[in-house]
Amino acid sequence: MRVYFLCFILFAVGLYAILRKRNLIKIIIGTIICEYAVNLFLILIAYRKDGRAPIYSPGQEVKNMVDPLPQALVLTSIVIGLAVTALLVGLAIRIYEKYKTFDITKINQLKG
Amino acid sequence: MAGSKEVEWGDIWHNPLGGKERKMLEQKNNNTSEQKNKNTLEQTESKGMSLIVKTITRLTVGLILLYGIYIVLHGHISPGGGFAGGVIIALSFIHLMLAFGKEEVLKRFSSEYITFFEGLGATLFLGIAILGFLAGYFFLDFFVDKGAPFNLFSAGNIPLYNIAIGIKVSSGLFAIFVFLVLLRVIKDKDKQ
Amino acid sequence: MSQLIPLFIVLPLLGAFLNSLFVRKNTKVSDILSLLITFSLSVISFLSLFLVNKYGVLIYKVGGWRPPLGITLVLDGLSSLLLLTVCLVSFFISLYSINYMEKYTSKEKFYTLFLLMLAGMNGVVATGDLFNLFVFLELASVASYALVAFGTEKEELEASFKYAIMSSVASLFILLGIGIIYSFTSTLNMADIAKTLGGSLNKVVVFAGILFFMGFGLKASIVPFHAWLPDAHPSAPAPISASLSGLLIKSLGIYSLVRVIYNVLGLKELFSLPLMFLGTVSIMVGVVLAIGQWDFKRLLAYHSISQVGYIILGIGLGTPLGILGGLFHLFNHSLFKSLLFLNSGAVEYSTGSRQLLKIKDLGLRSKMPFTSLTTLIASLSISGIPPFNGFFSKLIVIFSCIKAGFFGYAFWAIVGSILTLASFMKVYRYSFSTEHTENREIKEAPFFMKLAMLSLSLLCILSSFLFLNKFSNFFLGPAQKTLLEAKNYSTINDFVENVR
Numbered sequence: 070m071r072v073y074f075l076c077f078i079l080f081a082v083g084l085y086a087i088l089r090k091r092n093l094i095k096i097i098i099g100t101i102i103c104e105y106a107v108n109l110f111l112i113l114i115a116y117r118k119d120g121r122a123p124i125y126s127p128g129q130e131v132k133n134m135v136d137p138l139p140q141a142l143v144l145t146s147i148v149i150g151l152a153v154t155a156l157l158v159g160l161a162i163r164i165y166e167k168y169k170t171f172d173i174t175k176i177n178q179l180k181g
Numbered sequence: 182m183a184g185s186k187e188v189e190w191g192d193i194w195h196n197p198l199g200g201k202e203r204k205m206l207e208q209k210n211n212n213t214s215e216q217k218n219k220n221t222l223e224q225t226e227s228k229g230m231s232l233i234v235k236t237i238t239r240l241t242v243g244l245i246l247l248y249g250i251y252i253v254l255h256g257h258i259s260p261g262g263g264f265a266g267g268v269i270i271a272l273s274f275i276h277l278m279l280a281f282g283k284e285e286v287l288k289r290f291s292s293e294y295i296t297f298f299e300g301l302g303a304t305l306f307l308g309i310a311i312l313g314f315l316a317g318y319f320f321l322d323f324f325v326d327k328g329a330p331f332n333l334f335s336a337g338n339i340p341l342y343n344i345a346i347g348i349k350v351s352s353g354l355f356a357i358f359v360f361l362v363l364l365r366v367i368k369d370k371d372k373q
Numbered sequence: 374m375s376q377l378i379p380l381f382i383v384l385p386l387l388g389a390f391l392n393s394l395f396v397r398k399n400t401k402v403s404d405i406l407s408l409l410i411t412f413s414l415s416v417i418s419f420l421s422l423f424l425v426n427k428y429g430v431l432i433y434k435v436g437g438w439r440p441p442l443g444i445t446l447v448l449d450g451l452s453s454l455l456l457l458t459v460c461l462v463s464f465f466i467s468l469y470s471i472n473y474m475e476k477y478t479s480k481e482k483f484y485t486l487f488l489l490m491l492a493g494m495n496g497v498v499a500t501g502d503l504f505n506l507f508v509f510l511e512l513a514s515v516a517s518y519a520l521v522a523f524g525t526e527k528e529e530l531e532a533s534f535k536y537a538i539m540s541s542v543a544s545l546f547i548l549l550g551i552g553i554i555y556s557f558t559s560t561l562n563m564a565d566i567a568k569t570l571g572g573s574l575n576k577v578v579v580f581a582g583i584l585f586f587m588g589f590g591l592k593a594s595i596v597p598f599h600a601w602l603p604d605a606h607p608s609a610p611a612p613i614s615a616s617l618s619g620l621l622i623k624s625l626g627i628y629s630l631v632r633v634i635y636n637v638l639g640l641k642e643l644f645s646l647p648l649m650f651l652g653t654v655s656i657m658v659g660v661v662l663a664i665g666q667w668d669f670k671r672l673l674a675y676h677s678i679s680q681v682g683y684i685i686l687g688i689g690l691g692t693p694l695g696i697l698g699g700l701f702h703l704f705n706h707s708l709f710k711s712l713l714f715l716n717s718g719a720v721e722y723s724t725g726s727r728q729l730l731k732i733k734d735l736g737l738r739s740k741m742p743f744t745s746l747t748t749l750i751a752s753l754s755i756s757g758i759p760p761f762n763g764f765f766s767k768l769i770v771i772f773s774c775i776k777a778g779f780f781g782y783a784f785w786a787i788v789g790s791i792l793t794l795a796s797f798m799k800v801y802r803y804s805f806s807t808e809h810t811e812n813r814e815i816k817e818a819p820f821f822m823k824l825a826m827l828s829l830s831l832l833c834i835l836s837s838f839l840f841l842n843k844f845s846n847f848f849l850g851p852a853q854k855t856l857l858e859a860k861n862y863s864t865i866n867d868f869v870e871n872v873r
Contacts, residue, residue: 080549087538100541107548114556139555142504146548148264149511153541155357156518160534162361167527178528179604300394307387314379318437 072113079106093161093171097154104150108143115139229282238280245273253347254333254340263343267350274355283362292363295356302349309341374424375431377417378446381456381499384410385492392485403481404471407488411464414495418453418460425453425851430865432501440501440866441565447501447865450851454700455498455628457848458707459620462829463491469715469825470612472818473722477524477610486523490516490616494624503551503561503637510547510592510625514540517621521609529608536605539591543598547588553581554638563637567863572639582640585633586647593626595685596655599678603662606677607670607727611718614670618677619711623703627681631688636855636862641691648689653782655682656789664796669717669727672800673710676755679789680706686786687770688856692777696856698769700849705762705836709754712829716748719818719826720804729803736809741817743827745805750830752801756794762837769840 083106086099120135161171168176229235252259253266278286310320333340388410392403424431431448434440448456467487474480493513500506518540522533555561557577558569570578591598602622606614635641659679666672684706687699721727724735738745754761757768767790774783817823839845855862 080545084542087542093534096538100538103542103545107545107552110549111552114552138561139552142551142555144264145504145508149508149515152515153511153518153537156515157534157537159357159361160518160522160530160537163522163525164530164534167530176531179532179608297394300390303390304387304394307383307390311383311387313436314383318434320436 073110076106076110076113079109082106091172091174093164093173093176096173097157097161100157101150101154104146108146108150111139111143111146229285230280234280238276242273242277245276246270249273249351250347253343256343257339258333263346264350266343267347268354270347270351271354271358274351275358278358278362287359287363290355290359292356292359295352295359298352299349299356302345302347302352306342306345306349309338309345313338374428375433375448377421377424378431378433378448378499379435380417381414381460381495382446382492384414385488385495389485389488389492392481392488395481400480403484407467407484408464408471410488411460411467411491414460414491415457415464418457421448421453422457422848424448425450426847429851432865440562441560444505445501445562445866446499447563448499449865450853450855451628451632452498454704454849454852455624456495458704459491459494459498459624461832462619462707462711463616465825465829466612466616466711466715468828469615469718469822471821473611473718473822476722483520483523483610486516486520487613487616489513490520490621494620498624498628501563503554503563503566503633506629507544507547507551510629511544513621513625514544514592517613517617520613521605521617523610523613524608526608532604532608536601539598539601543588543591545588546584550581550584550588553577553584557581562866563632564863564866566637567639567860568866570639571863572860574640574643578638579640579643582634582638582644585638586630586644589626589630589633590651591626593622593630593685594678594681595626595651596658596678596682597651599655599658602678603671603674606674607668611670611714611721614674614718615711615714618674618714619707622677622681623684623707627684627688627703631856635859639860641859645689645691648685649779649782652682652684652686652689653785655679655685657682657785660789660792660796664792664799667729669720669729669800669804670714672796673713673717676793676796677710679793680710680755682789683767683770683786686782687773690773690777690779692773693853693857694769694773694776696853697845697849698766698773700852700856701839701845702763702766702770704839704848705754705766705833708829708833708836709751709761709763712747712751712826712833713755715822715826715829716744716751719744719822722818722822723815724813729800733803733806734808734810735813735815736807737815738805738807740815741805743823744818747826747830748801748805750833752797754833756797757790758794760834760837762833762839765837765840 080103083099083102083104086102087096090096090099115136115138117133117135120133123134123137125131164176165171170176249266249269249272251266252261252269253263256262256266274286274290313320388406392406395402421431425448429449432440433446433448435444435446438444470483470487474483477483490513493509493511493516496509497506497513500509518533518537521536522529551561554566557575558566560566560569587598591601594602606618609617634644656679659675659677659682663672663675663679666675680702684699684703687695687697687702690696690699717727719741720732720737723741724732724737726732750761754763757764767786771783771786774780774786818826839848
């Protein structure tokens, strides 16, 4: 149970970075940390005690393997995270060109 | 409202930094000084990184590309597959761009080719899936075969999908990098 | 006949990829391609309604793999209602954007992103597998982040960044919930999860349900999670605002929330009171914040929050009449909210501004007669005035609240409706006034925009006939049955061998 708890603490660290930091790039890094925490959680779900790699070769019995399905889920999730990060970084560069600053307290044109 | 004078997404593709325009600009810069050979050597030495990095890059870029293609093609036998191999192929192009400077590389790879390969990879993937659809189910395996270890032509449709994904991911990541780099160049041109 | 279901996902994806291969300036090919695709999609979605009424549930196995092992695409009553809404309104939006997007550069990239978003929304509605829902949800969300920032002005980039950060945190909550459910039941197929859980109320399942509620609630902009909507929806170009407000918050937010909590997890009784309470708070918060706005599109965005509150109030009630009212209001709101955003786009196209104080001197009622007529129809619909469709759906929701004994919620819903009428009277008076003190050359909207707006307003009038029993049993009956007997979802995998 301790490892799952540590995953949630890592998620909370990323969430703190998103909520409290003032620089745009630090907010993006907070998003990346949250994503790592969720991927780690998915992989840890798959672990079986004293398991071995889930490769099937003829002649070996199918016993005591770790679960291969969350590994496929994590591959997809890493690709999605890459796409979102690339888009956020592109947006941040464009915002710097227009507003000339990365500080979110000065980027507040939309109000009300 | 849009359509303003500032740089927009569309404009970058309509002013490609590769191609004839850039070449004519550089030739004009070259012809104004006296010793042409010395000038070009100085120019290629002043952009990009130092001579040691450039020599090593010339030797290793081909090997990195080959390693990436190996990981794509052996996706059904060993770990890796389309996405990981595609990232390594894109890394070889980015390595070229980091070592030699962006103008040299963008002269040879123009933006339109990169977008074309991206669309080609995606359409290839969908085309293979639709071929299965015409025979029965969507994404159907039409070479019905199980994967045998160390056998390159096995495991049904999976190597074909790996190749399509490899093309798409490599051109996609290189396009993202070129886009993030291109913006800086246009901004410098505006400041002058 | 279940071979039709993957066409909902294949056709828009094919259109998007073919569009990205044509990078040249010839945009007429993109126009015709996307019009063809959205038209054929709306025809197929009508056909799917007939099929669902005849067969019940249609299941398609992707790749030929059987359900607990493979991914299935499921077409039951709720899916076909949402598919009809999404495909029909996207056809009109695609028709409208032939003329409107001439003002932006790179129109072919717009069509690529729009078709990708449409493929994502269709995929979310049509799938029967939990992780497949997440993948299509992310596809539609990432396409919408790019579309909100399409004009690349200052405010649009800031709005898109805020929207992207909040929405990716919500997606991460959803992924955490999926991980917890997978570790508890060791299967990802929705019907199989329902069968394994068997209606028991376990603490882990309730925790996952709360995580799903937070994630999908942010996508649907229910009240504690609504802060991204007033910035993101006005900043997008007008056809994208219409599809975000009319389609995306319903298919990614409300449909997924209802499907996961009612059918998959079986937590209908537990979430009934929170949904009703938050729905009523949404109604009041949305309307009170909307009255003081002077920007046309920002006002419409705040009203989206309010109307989503009506839908959640109806569905959260749980009685047959309440669910019927909620689903009817979902269909109606897509129609008239898209029409309102398209109208604001037409006003912006002709006059160049969307601030109400600036356009009140231009005398638009005589210069833009079509637009003022369609805005009048849409405003009367949203306020709930009798012959139009908004009246009937709000009537059913309020009446079902009274019949179930919740008088307080019904009272606040009626107050919200009166305040909606007040704010739309303000909008109509300021934007389409009769006096003009400035004399500027203002033309009516171009042909395709007029066609799209007129067709949507005609549909607003026609869909009020859905109140009659004969039509509502055909359109809304299967969807109502799916949500009412929510535990029956676990048995749909038994249909797999019977239907080809």
